[in-house]
Amino acid sequence: MRKKILVVDDDQRILNLYMRLFEAVGLSMFDIVTMPDPYLATEYVLREKVDVVILDLRMPKVNGQKFYEALKEYNPELKVIVSSVYPIDKQRKMVPDATGYYDKSCGPIQLVEKVANVLVNCN
Amino acid sequence: MKFSPRKIQFKKTESPKEKKSKSRRFQRRNSFKFEVTALITLVVGIILMVFSCVLYWILSHTLHVDMDNELKIKAETVNQAIRVYVDVRGEKPESLKYAIEKAVVEENLHNTRWWMFGFQRRWSEQLDDLDLDEVYINFASSKKASLFRSKNMDSELTNQFLTQVEIDVNNKSVFKNLNFNDQRIRIINYPVSYDGESYYCIQIGASQRPIVVLLENWLKSTLYSIPAVLILTFFVGQLFASRILSPIQKITSTAKTIADGDLSMRMEAQDYYVEMNYLIDAFNEMIERLERSFHHIEEFSSHVAHELKTPLTIIRGETELASLEGRNTEDYKRALGIILEETENMLTIIEDLLFLSKLDYRPEFPQMKKMDFVEFFREVSEQSRILVNEKKIQLLIDIPNEKIFVIGDSVHLRRLFFNLINNAIKYTPSQGKIQLNLVRKNKEVMVSVKDNGRGINKEDLENIFERFYSSNDEDSGVGLGLNIASTIAKVHKGHIEVVSLPNDGATFQVFLPIV
Known part of the structure; x- marks a missing residue:
């Protein structure tokens, strides 16, 4: 069964990059869905089965922390990798119990590794 | 030889502790x-x-004047006594001689006067009251010969007295000072005319020793007591100064705590002097401002870091992606294109931030000149025609035909208006409409930039001019453009207002003072 990864980030350039990245590294066996709008993303999580969410903590319309809590409330089993340009210790302070943390400036290959780890542990 | 670092002699430098104690001293x-x-x-x-x-x-003056007065009274009284005696006994030389002799030589001889009667006895007693035994009395003729002298005078003293004889032609008393045997004697020369012609002089001298002793004692006690009073003043002064300065020590210790990094500390105004409480208030206000600006700087640098990290993230991502195996020329071209774009983005952000910091902290940066604002804005609006062409936006310009002067930097003002116009173009749909109006309003000129785009949300309206504020729109940018516009307006002592309803376009109004 194909796993579904949802990327929520307000920056379209980042979304484009991740799209192409996951395609390139051969994770195309997973469905990648990108959402710039957190509200739409919430609706999507309610509607569809999502395995991993890559969540930007700093978005203009909604506080990343609140959004994380809302996601967890809908689906406590959901794996969420918090992603931001903030350093990881700061991210951990903001969202203490996320499945993973990713510093955007560390390069996208690291993100792919983190996602793969989460999915392997999942199985 | 074993190496021992402790044995190495360094040039002696003062330890911080030594420095501190030295500076304390x-x-x-x-x-x-x-x-x-x-x-x-x-x-x-x-x-x-x-x-x-x-x-x-x-x-000293009073004592000397007193002494002179006393001498004068004595001389007058002696003279009167002699006159009285002579008047009673008849103006015969014998009477005069007797009277003088009695007055000078035999005064104060109570025991030997038991035989005296009537007038003579009363007269003698009157002389006694003058207390003449302490003074030297000498009767000198106008030829400076001693007629009679008191018994306490020896011949040497008498000679000295005679050297001081001076008879004033106007019958006034003449005072003289005589140094004799280590003592100063004050002498009165009291002139007396008798028989209408021949003068003689009553000389009465008194030692000034009591005055000298009194003044010396007074001077000694004063000289001893002044240092004592000064030492006391010093210590009492120290006590008072300590009491007055005690709040300053408290302020110092609070300042030290703050210097250690705790900006939330505040001094409490207590029962101090009003001036100290003013100081405490000012100090607290300063700390509050510091705390605010520290917070502001923290927030600002976090914003800057975020805004610069995002393009760097993309650059790194694209580079990593391009270095994966199996990428083709198309992929490389795209990556390089994106990297170039992000590099330009970063440069723009950095240049904008530098520009803002110059506007904020270097008042001399804008080169203010008196300028014809109508002419200037006409140019700006004509140039913006090129910008709107791409989206086929209709540009309506309404500029009055009058001269309005403002003081401003045309380069910065141009940037202000192009920021607003570009903003309007960004949010105006293709074939939309943008209106540029220039109106004189009392002492201000108002330029409005009105678009018919989707308008601004209520929550965005309040913060739209804040640095790094960006709305949720995908193309809203970093959040510096409107802040730059508003900062430029402020530098020109003007301001920007914004009116907007969602889906009804937005109107930005720039107000600048007219010269």
């Missing part, structure tokens, strides 16, 4: 407390010295 002498106390002591010392000198002079 220096501070003790240089402290406000010491200075105030020393100053008070000095002033008290000067006042005491001046006061003592004046007092000494007055005392």
Whole structure:
């Protein structure tokens, strides 16, 4: 069964990059869905089965922390990798119990590794 | 040989502790407390010295005048007594001689006067009351010969007295000073005319020793007491200064805590002097401002870091992606294109931030000149025609035909209006409409930039001019453009207002003062 990864980030350039990245590294066996709008993303999580969410903590319309809590409330089993340009210790302070943390400036290959780890542990 | 680092002799440098104690020692002498106390002591010392000198002079003068008056009274009384005797006994030389002899030589001889009667006895007693045994009395003729002298005078003293004889032609008393055997004697020369022609002179001398002794004692006690008073003043002054300065020590310790990084500390205004409470208030206000600006700087640098990290993230991502195996020329071209774009983005952000910091902290940066604003804005609006062409936006320009002058930097003002116009173009749909109006309003000129885009949300309206505020729109940018516009307006003593309803376009109004 194909796993579904949802990327929520307000920056379209980042979304484009991740799209192409996951395609390139051969994770195309997973469905990648990108959402710039957190509200739409919430609706999507309610509607569809999502395995991993890559969540930007700093978005203009909604506080990343609140959004994380809302996601967890809908689906406590959901794996969420918090992603931001903030350093990881700061991210951990903001969202203490996320499945993973990713510093955007560390390069996208690291993100792919983190996602793969989460999915392997999942199985 | 075993290497021992401790044996190495370095040039002796002062340890911080030594430095501190040295500076404390220096501070003790240089402290406000010491200075105030020393100053008070000095002033008290000067006042005491001046006061003592004046007092000494007055005392000495009064004592000498008193002595002269007493001598004069004695001389007058002796003379009167002689006259009275002569008047009673008849103006015969014998009577005069007898009277003088009695008055000078035999005064104060109670025991030998038991035989006297009536007038003579009363007269003798009157002479007794003058207390003449302490003074020297000499009767000198106008030829400076001693007629009679009191018994306490020896011949040497008498000769000295005679050297001081001076008979005033106007019958006035003449005072003389005589130094004799280590003592100063004050002498009155009281001229007497008898028989209408021949003069003689009553000389009465009194030792000035009691006055000298009194003044000396007074001077000694004063000289001893002044240092004592000064020492006391110094210590009492120190106590008072300590009491007055105690709030300053508290302020210092609070300042030290703050210097250690705790900006939330505040001084409590207590039962101090009003001036100290003013100081405490000012101090607290300063700390509050510091705390605010620290917070502001923290927030600002976090914003800057975020805004610069995002393009760097993309650059790194694209580079990593391009270095994966199996990428083709198309992929490389795209990656390089994106990297170039992000690099330009970063440069723009950095240039904008530098520009803003210059506007904020270097008041001389804008080159203000008187300028014809109508002419200037006409140029700006004509140039913006090129910008709107791409989206086929209709540009309506309404500029009056009059001269309005403002003081401004045309380069910065151009940037202000192009930021607003570009913003309007960004949010105006293709074939939309943008209106540029220039109106004189009292002492201000108002330029409005009105678009018919989707308008601005209510929550965005309040924060739209804040630095790094960006709305949720995908193409809203970093959040510096409108902040730059508003900062430029502020530098020109003007301001920007924004009116907008969702889906009804937005109107930005720039107000600038007219010269």
